[in-house]
Amino acid sequence: MILGELEKQVLNHLWSAGEADAKQIHAAFSAGRSSSLNTIQSTLDRLYKKQLLSRSKQGHAFVYRTRVDREDLIAQLIRNITSDLVSHDSQSLMAAFVSLSADLGDDELDRLEAMIRNHRRKGKAHP
Incomplete structure (x- = not known):
């Protein structure tokens, strides 16, 4: 599994915040990053499909939470990189x-x- 820069930033935000919807994440990133809301939504969907996030419908939006803790993800990424080598x-x-x-x-x-x-x-x- 490979994570892009924005995916890593979204995961870090959710580990800190606990949960958030796309608009909340977009607002948190708007000061330092020029990503559109659509880009944030696509990134959240990719992380959900990679089974790194869970989501629940609240009103018209999905609220996202991490499914794995930081240490477990780092271990998984290291295993993926090193297993063949x-x-x-x-x-x-x-x-x-x-x-x-x-x-x-x-x-x-x-x-x-x-x-x-x-x-x-x-x-x-x-x-």
Whole structure:
């Protein structure tokens, strides 16, 4: 799955707002972006078809909510990107994460270590 820039912005808005209709999202973006209401509606429909949003009819408009949380979507996108590249070489994936961690500060690295410990405690880590 590939997400366009506007799709990512809409998801970020909905993760913050909880729910919104197309007009509310358009109004929130109107200051920094010149997208039309029709473009926002098309983007919401694409995200709905990708099963990333749920929607319910309220009056004449759909109100949208995210179906996945941010962390799960990031994990899914990473899996999609890396599945073909590292299917036989998990060492490369781990090396890539270590390389990315070079930009993290001590507090972030401490949180990452705590997450790994917690993951192992829950019995979800793979040897």
